[in-house]
Amino acid sequence: MVTGILSEVGKHVSSRWVTTVLLPGLLLVAVTAAGCHLGHTHALDADELADWVDHLAREAHRRPARAAVAAGVGLRSVARALRLDPDETAHVMSFVEHAAPSEQSPGWVSRNLLSLVESLGPNPAVVLDPHWDLLAWNSGYTALLTDLARxxxxxxxxxxxVFRWPPARTLLASWEPEARSLLDQFRAKVARHPEDGRYAEITEELLADPDAARWYGRRETSAFHPSVRHFRHPVAGDLQLRYVKLAAVDEPGHHLLAYLPDDRATEEALRVLVG
Structure with missing residues (x-):
């Protein structure tokens, strides 16, 4: 409910006002309500709340960058005070205009990371950049999906x-919920980097798909959750694979995504599939 209200507000006011005035104000309301519930005598009254929100508005006008950075810290407190779940927290944070600088990756994958990807075989593994472009992959990933070099x-x-490669809809046993979750994660990233040309290019390509266009318009966001995915492979049969995502500390923006077997049958099937 909270994220639905924020989405509607976001259609009519600037995200700067949301991040520097509305959400910190909600934080104060939440803290004050909690203080009153616990019987704290120092809880702010309505007049003090109004004065503080007015102060936030003046700061947003005079020093918007500084106010937005400070608001980013406050938003996580809002999420905790309102007991938001991880997906709702990701949605709230997507309103922050200056939460992070434009994401950059080196544009290449180091020998160390390439060696790690190869060593994970026959388990599928791939290196992603901040836009989820696939930079390097092993033979297991090719066998599970397709030869990306083509x-x-x-x-x-x-x-x-997931959206534009037709076999994905039958390969992923639960294609719709997984596709929607991925799209929601992407939307959160786009909201934080509105000037990024590659994000705009990917969005345009996605919106050519009717399902993606319909879901994207719902303005929902989500966060990555490690989980088990069920694949129905045309050669290997049913596969249960755990997604593991790790950040490459020495290569900013790069992530390693590995698909690990969740049972012995999947482990053996991957070994036979890759050969």
């Missing part, structure tokens, strides 16, 4: 594979 460079993207 795709155009702009199509080597996780979102493109």
């Amino acid at each position: 795709l155009a460079p702009r199509q080597r993207n996780l979102l493109w594979l």
Whole structure:
């Protein structure tokens, strides 16, 4: 309910006002309500709350960058005070205009990371950049999905594979909920980097898909959750694979995504599939 209200507000006012005035104001309301419930005598009254929100508005006008950064810290407190779940927290944080600088990746994958990807075989593994472009992959990933080298460079993207590569809809046993979750995660990233050209390019490609266009318009966001995915592979049969996502500390923006077998049958099937 909270995120639905914020989405509606976001349609009519600037995100700067939301991050620097509305959400910190909600924080104060939540803290004050909690203080009153516990019988604290120092809880702010309505007049003090109004004065403080007015102060936030003046700061947003005079020093918007500083106010937005401070608001970003406050938003996590809002999430905790309102007991938001991880997906709702991700949605609230997506309102912050200056939460992070534009994401950049080196544009190449180091020898160490390439060696790690290869060593994970026959388990599928891939390296993603901040836009979820696929930079490096092993033979297990090729066997599970497709030979990415045969795709155009702009199509080597996780979102493109899920929405624009037709076999994905039968390969993923629970395609719709997984596709929607991925799209919601992407939308949260786009909201934090509105000037990023690659995000805009991916969004345009996604909106050519009717399902993606319909779901994208709902303005929902989500966060990544490690989980088990069920694949129905045309050769290997049913596969239960655990997604594990790790950040490459020495390569900013790069993540390693590995698909690990969740049972012995999947482990053996991958070994046979990759050969």
